[in-house]
Amino acid sequence: MEIVSIGNQTITEFILLGFYDISELHPLFFIVFTVIYASIITGNMLIIMAVISSQRLHKPMYFFLANLSFLEILYTSTVMPKMLEGFLQEATISVAACLLQFYVFGSLATVESFLLAVMAYDRYLAICYPLHYPLLMGPRCCLGLVVTVWFSGFMVDGLVVALMAQLRFCGPNHIDHFYCDFMPVVGLACSNPRVAQVTTFILSVVCLSVPFGLILASYTWIMVAVLRVPAGTSGRKALSTCSSHLAVVSTFYGTLMVLYTAPSAVHSHLLSKVFSLLYTVVTPIFNPVIYTLKNKEVHQALLRIFYIKQTEALD
Numbered sequence: 001m002e003i004v005s006i007g008n009q010t011i012t013e014f015i016l017l018g019f020y021d022i023s024e025l026h027p028l029f030f031i032v033f034t035v036i037y038a039s040i041i042t043g044n045m046l047i048i049m050a051v052i053s054s055q056r057l058h059k060p061m062y063f064f065l066a067n068l069s070f071l072e073i074l075y076t077s078t079v080m081p082k083m084l085e086g087f088l089q090e091a092t093i094s095v096a097a098c099l100l101q102f103y104v105f106g107s108l109a110t111v112e113s114f115l116l117a118v119m120a121y122d123r124y125l126a127i128c129y130p131l132h133y134p135l136l137m138g139p140r141c142c143l144g145l146v147v148t149v150w151f152s153g154f155m156v157d158g159l160v161v162a163l164m165a166q167l168r169f170c171g172p173n174h175i176d177h178f179y180c181d182f183m184p185v186v187g188l189a190c191s192n193p194r195v196a197q198v199t200t201f202i203l204s205v206v207c208l209s210v211p212f213g214l215i216l217a218s219y220t221w222i223m224v225a226v227l228r229v230p231a232g233t234s235g236r237k238a239l240s241t242c243s244s245h246l247a248v249v250s251t252f253y254g255t256l257m258v259l260y261t262a263p264s265a266v267h268s269h270l271l272s273k274v275f276s277l278l279y280t281v282v283t284p285i286f287n288p289v290i291y292t293l294k295n296k297e298v299h300q301a302l303l304r305i306f307y308i309k310q311t312e313a314l315d
Contacts, residue, residue: 018086043288111153117211
């Protein structure tokens, strides 16, 4: 694909190049990622249905899990439809829609960062303060935490998008990515993007390092508490409830930190896209798979749903 400049004319739309350098694999990619996308939607919807339908799952941990599943559906749906379009034809997106996509996607990533920290805090209270846990993590507290997380995430990224909206785009309109990510977009700006870049870097570091620090602190205190109790007691068994959360945290924070706080570590555009796929596709599909396989209560709730549906079909 030939990339051309439009001169000094203000552009009205971008072209998402996606994986243009391996176009011969586009038909295969379309099939694979369509199946993955459908699996992400189905898997996370099943988690939400299990939490809503099962009285045993009406607990803070599963309330947060249902929010995470809903977030993953929105998160993936913000990016994947355009990516799939790019495998079939040239994917164009208006400047306004591009900024909106970045705003929604970036906000959801920030919300997920905060929500994972809240989930770690919930496990900390459940394991370290089991007797006070019902009071400390009551329904009003859970709802307040979730509302704060969602509101904060969209407020933070609103500032970034407001700065990006002030930029002027008049040169090449080809974004070398499969969605409107910050660096590829501001790299096309004709006006000086320095303020937006510095602000975004600071907010990215804060919104990643602070929640990640809280997660590390929570699990440090959890390990200390667990090591103090005798082997085989409920305290050590409770640690198993953290493994699924830790697996999601490792994938999500690991890739985001490489991409946004150390962009120089990602040398090629192709490698950058591969890392982006990890947290736009792999993490959302990790959520239902890991929590279903490793959590007996969720597993049993899903089996009950399938059993009821099968019984209704037979009747």
